[in-house]
Amino acid sequence: MHVVIVGSGRTGSELAVRLNSLGDDVALIDVDRRARKRLLPALQERFIEGTGMSRRVLEQAGIAHSEALVALTTDDFVNAVVARVGRDVYRVPRVFARRFDPAHTIIYRELGITAVSTVQATANQVAQLLHHERLEPRLSFGNGETLLVRSAIPAYLAGRPVSELSVPGEIEVAEVTRGGHSMIPEPSTLLAEHDEASFVVAAQSLGRLRNFLGGRWS
Amino acid sequence: MRVLVVGSTPLAVEVATALLDSGCEVNFVHPSEETAAPRDEAIRVVAGDPLIVLEEAGALRSDVLVACTTSDAENLVVSIFAKRRFAIPTVVARVNEPDDEWLFDAEWGVDVALSVSGLFAEAIMRSCAAAGAAAGALAESGPQQVEPGEPDAFT
Numbered sequence: 001m002h003v004v005i006v007g008s009g010r011t012g013s014e015l016a017v018r019l020n021s022l023g024d025d026v027a028l029i030d031v032d033r034r035a036r037k038r039l040l041p042a043l044q045e046r047f048i049e050g051t052g053m054s055r056r057v058l059e060q061a062g063i064a065h066s067e068a069l070v071a072l073t074t075d076d077f078v079n080a081v082v083a084r085v086g087r088d089v090y091r092v093p094r095v096f097a098r099r100f101d102p103a104h105t106i107i108y109r110e111l112g113i114t115a116v117s118t119v120q121a122t123a124n125q126v127a128q129l130l131h132h133e134r135l136e137p138r139l140s141f142g143n144g145e146t147l148l149v150r151s152a153i154p155a156y157l158a159g160r161p162v163s164e165l166s167v168p169g170e171i172e173v174a175e176v177t178r179g180g181h182s183m184i185p186e187p188s189t190l191l192a193e194h195d196e197a198s199f200v201v202a203a204q205s206l207g208r209l210r211n212f213l214g215g216r217w218s
Numbered sequence: 219m220r221v222l223v224v225g226s227t228p229l230a231v232e233v234a235t236a237l238l239d240s241g242c243e244v245n246f247v248h249p250s251e252e253t254a255a256p257r258d259e260a261i262r263v264v265a266g267d268p269l270i271v272l273e274e275a276g277a278l279r280s281d282v283l284v285a286c287t288t289s290d291a292e293n294l295v296v297s298i299f300a301k302r303r304f305a306i307p308t309v310v311a312r313v314n315e316p317d318d319e320w321l322f323d324a325e326w327g328v329d330v331a332l333s334v335s336g337l338f339a340e341a342i343m344r345s346c347a348a349a350g351a352a353a354g355a356l357a358e359s360g361p362q363q364v365e366p367g368e369p370d371a372f373t
Contacts (some may be wrong), residue, residue, distance in 0.1 A: 050317075051317065077277040081321070103267060107295055
């Protein structure tokens with residue numbers, strides 16, 4: 001897979017190393033020529049000095065036949081413009097852009113670009129560690145706004161319907177495992193002692209789910 | 219006519235003041251406190267991130283928006299917001315880097331793209347052409363017409 005990475009700082013170069021080891025063909029673009037020296041020798045020849053808004057630079061990086069474009073500069077405006085140009089002008093099938101300032105979410109939403117937020121992901125992760133240490137998410141979606149978590153059902157909830165644990169827009173029961181057998185419950189399914197359940201939960205509703213479950217996590 | 223100027227440069231301030239002098243109602247969005255804002259009290263200045271304060275600065279009732287920051291990417295994003303969200307009839311955007319000029323079109327909501335270096339280069343070309351024409355006229359009429367002692371004849 002040919003991947004164009006715009007912004008060859010810490011994240012860009014780290015991503016290039018990983019993709020390179022997975023066998024991808026990577027091109028890196030950065031305005032700062034010193035960024036080349038920080039790359040592994042094998043990647044240095046894949047470095048192009050310039051901006052990701054320049055047609056010449058993008059085409060030199062092989063954008064026309066790339067399968068993915070990642071905009072990772074420190075400027076949200078540049079990332080948004082580069083991502084849209086990649087998608088709309090060069091028809092790159094997969095495009096992602098980094099977002100620094102959460103207030104700039106509106107740019108990415110308006111332009112329909114998938115944003116990866118370092119700031120929000122880190123904040124969510126640290127809040128998670130501080131407040132829900134015992135709860136390890138099985139999966140995290142987007143920038144950690146939505147999580148899939150698993151917990152044992154406490155004895156006092158036995159005999160209660162699954163619907164009592166569901167809060168539209170915040171918490172849904174995705175699955176119940178009983179005696180080693182997993183099922184997707186209906187709202188009327190009654191919980192039993194020794195059940196385990198998986199919840200799809202909004203990050204800000206973790207505290208609420210913990211209260212439902214009496215603070216006990218498996 | 220109502221004009222909304224988004225800018226963080228002396229040029230943006232100059233544009234806002236000139237528009238005011240020509241009788242426009244001018245609002246000014248000032249993205250960075252580190253740079254100059256218009257001092258004329260008749261220009262309403264709104265400080266803050268342009269995308270967040272555009273509406274407060276009167277984007278919904280502006281006839282023209284001028285995106286005049288030093289970042290081409292910011293000018294493009296402001297332009298497309300002006301067109302898509304606020305339907306501003308005329309969007310004028312400043313091009314800083316000649317390499318970026320290809321992006322400044324209707325796809326980004328830009329009606330008029332103005333490149334400072336491009337305009338400057340054009341002005342120089344015109345001056346050269348005028349000088350060339352003058353030189354040509356002199357050449358046609360023959361060198362004997364240039365009187366000795368006047369080396370600055372066509373400057």
